[in-house]
Amino acid sequence: MASRRSSSFESHELLDTNHNPHVKSNIPKPVILRGLVCILGACLAALLLLIFSIVHFNSFPKKSLHYSSDLTRNILVKKIHSHNDYWRDRPLYTALSYGVQSVEADVWYLPEQSKTDTLYVGHSLASLTDERTFQRLYIDPLSNILSRTNPDSKFMSLSNHVNGVFDTDSYATLYLFVDFKTDGDALWPHVYNALEPLRSKGYLTYFDEDEETWHNGPITVIGTGNTPYKKVSELRKRDFFFDSPLENLNASYPSTIGPIASCALGKLVGEVKEISGLDDSQYQKLRKLVDDAHSKDILTRVWDTPWWPKIKQQNIWREILRAGSDFLNADDLEYASEFM
Numbered sequence: 563m564a565s566r567r568s569s570s571f572e573s574h575e576l577l578d579t580n581h582n583p584h585v586k587s588n589i590p591k592p593v594i595l596r597g598l599v600c601i602l603g604a605c606l607a608a609l610l611l612l613i614f615s616i617v618h619f620n621s622f623p624k625k626s627l628h629y630s631s632d633l634t635r636n637i638l639v640k641k642i643h644s645h646n647d648y649w650r651d652r653p654l655y656t657a658l659s660y661g662v663q664s665v666e667a668d669v670w671y672l673p674e675q676s677k678t679d680t681l682y683v684g685h686s687l688a689s690l691t692d693e694r695t696f697q698r699l700y701i702d703p704l705s706n707i708l709s710r711t712n713p714d715s716k717f718m719s720l721s722n723h724v725n726g727v728f729d730t731d732s733y734a735t736l737y738l739f740v741d742f743k744t745d746g747d748a749l750w751p752h753v754y755n756a757l758e759p760l761r762s763k764g765y766l767t768y769f770d771e772d773e774e775t776w777h778n779g780p781i782t783v784i785g786t787g788n789t790p791y792k793k794v795s796e797l798r799k800r801d802f803f804f805d806s807p808l809e810n811l812n813a814s815y816p817s818t819i820g821p822i823a824s825c826a827l828g829k830l831v832g833e834v835k836e837i838s839g840l841d842d843s844q845y846q847k848l849r850k851l852v853d854d855a856h857s858k859d860i861l862t863r864v865w866d867t868p869w870w871p872k873i874k875q876q877n878i879w880r881e882i883l884r885a886g887s888d889f890l891n892a893d894d895l896e897y898a899s900e901f902m
Contacts (some may be wrong), residue, residue, distance in 0.1 A: 573884070623882055630713040631743075634729045637661045640902050643863055643889040644850035648683045653699045658707075658727060660899040661755065662862075668787070669696050671749040679752045694758055700738065705759050708780055724764055726780035735767055735782045737822065737889075739805065742788035751792050754802060757783060761801060768801035769818045770821055776818075786824055795819050808862055817859040822889075826866035829876070839877030849885040856886065865891040876901065 637832035643664040644650075644657040657665050667860035670682040670690060680888060704727070709724040710734065713720060725732040742749050760766050760781055767782040769775070779801075785794060786805035791814075794804045806820030808830055827834065830845035840848065848864070856864045864887050867878050879890060879901060 566700060605694075616733075619715070628749060630715075631711040631725065631729045631732075633707060633710060633822060634658055636643060636725060637728060639663050639728050639731045639734045640899055641889050642895065642898050642902065643865075643891045644793055645865065645891050645893050646685055648694065648699060649685070650892075653683075654703050656893060658736075659894045661728070662895055664739065665700075666739035666741060666786075667696060667700055668741040668743050669749065669753060670743045671752050672744065673748075679755065681749075681752055694742075696753070701756060701759055704736075704738075704765070704781060705763070708765050711780075724780055732774050733778075733895065735778060735780060737782050737784055739784045740789070741786045742790075744788065746788035746790040747793070749788070750790055753785075753823070754793075757802070766801040768799055768815070771798045771800065771818070782821070791819075800896075807859065808855060808864070811851075811855055811860065817858075820860065822861045822863060823855050824863040824865060827864050828866065830864065834874075834878060837874045837877070839874065840881045848882070848887075849902055852886045857877060861888040863887065863889040863891055867891065869893070 604721040629788065637659065638661050640661040641663045642660070643666065644662045645666055646668070647653050647657055647665040648667055651655040653667075654665055661876050667683050668685055670684065670687075671679075672682065672690075682690045683694050683696050683699050684690040708725075711727060711729065723732070726734050728734050728735050739879060740753055742753070753833050765780050770777065784805050785802060789804060791804055794800065794802055800818070804815070804820040804823070806815035806823040808823040808825035811823055815823070831840060831847050834840055834844065852862050864882050867882070868874050878902050883890065890898055890902065
């Protein structure tokens with residue numbers, strides 16, 4: 563017992579000694595002072611650097627720190643197709659903010675409602691308004707964006723390349739799908755002419771049938787829905803292409819007419835019943851169709867995939883991508899961009 567009390571007493575005494583202000587520290591005062599000086603010096607240097615950076619950058623006009631094409635800076639391009647893009651609060655711009663490389667606009671020509679060549683954009687007649695037009699939602703914004711990525715400057719005069727909409731990849735084309743909702747032949751000349759502001763500035767990808775050469779541009783236009791195949795195929799300098807049928811890619815659909823082929827998932831592989839996604843036979847069928855398209859230099863897009871439950875959608879998306887399909891068709895762009 564005495565031994566235990568002695569040990570306990572010594573422990574308390576040690577604690578008291580460590581907290582006794584009169585007990586001298588083993589660290590020499592010069593060392594402590596040098597440490598304090600170093601810390602104060604580092605803080606002072608950091609403060610001076612901060613002050614210098616503020617003064618330095620404030621000496622520039624704010625405008626000079628920005629550059630013309632910085633609208634899409636830091637945005638990485640993703641092979642996502644913005645299905646029914648016009649549904650978004652900010653059509654086109656929302657898609658670009660997620661790096662989406664393909665957008666879709668449903669276009670209507672209703673001469674009985676307008677004596678002009680106005681093209682309305684919307685999913686149904688109930689969604690059409692005078693303000694939501696093809697020119698206002700797509701043509702004008704694209705012209706504005708491309709004028710920013712291709713500024714009239716002494717520096718751009720050194721380039722023979724027309725920049726695209728993405729600052730991080732100026733060679734990436736943006737696919738603009740135009741879904742013809744009304745009669746194709748009647749709608750055709752109005753859509754074709756509506757693209758003139760982009761065409762006249764060399765912004766459209768085109769294929770020259772006479773020279774058999776591609777000329778890549780910032781925008782590649784793909785007609786779908788009621789787009790008249792004959793009108794597209796007859797173009798000699800083709801800057802308007804056809805959305806080919808992925809389920810039936812015969813000789814009528816070369817890549818020079820239809821560089822992208824699309825189809826609804828159910829039409830390709832039948833109903834997907836399991837929450838786990840495609841069964842093996844469905845996957846193999848999809849893989850074969852995608853491989854066949856790629857062998858013809860045609861990109862692919864599979865649409866109308868189940869959206870609920872989410873786990874089923876995820877499983878199907880994974881298998882579509884695993885099969886090698888190029889564009890992920892999506893309504894929820896934020897969700898799709900995170901999935902990619």
